[in-house]
Amino acid sequence: MRAMNIITLILLVIGGLNWLLVGLFQFDLVAAIFGGETSVVSRIIYILVGLSALWQLMPLFKSFSEDEALAQRH
Template sequence: MGSKTLDYIALTITIIGAVNWGLIGFFRFDLVAFLFGSMTMLSRIVYDLVGICGLYLLTFYGRCGRDL
């Protein structure tokens, strides 16, 4: 799997997490908890993936200037 593929997967998962946080902030509706249950193993995995992807995307700052 190429680096660009990993970048797009991480970006997609992070966007899903951002949308979920937006729903929580605006409507007090946690989509992940609604779909998978409140703090079940599956929902925790989703939250973990979003956090890991967010940390991975921090590397974009170091790569921004090189891709131009």
Template sequence: MKIINLLSVLLILIGALNWGLVGIIKLNIVEALFKKDSIISRIIYSLIGIAGLYTILYLIL
């Protein structure tokens, strides 16, 4: 279970850094590494969202 928590925190940090860069210098790292609407970028965004939901549930329970 500890590995899932660590992975979740890592994905949340990646998402937070990405949004910070988007807000500050309009640079989206995920879109820079992969094409804008590619399946890989959608998977990355989905995993970050799932990690956020998991962390919310983890903190509540």
């Protein structure tokens, strides 16, 4: 599980940085590296980033159920 969390967090950072570039400069780095938004590799990366976001929802909801978020506020 720990390895999967690290991998998904890395993918989310990559996705976040890519969206930052899209927002600031209208430049999609993933598409530029892998041959356009519709290339198979780009689509796989977009899918992996999206699945990573879904995966990271589990620890988020778990932290709420364990009152970890409440404990961090105090």
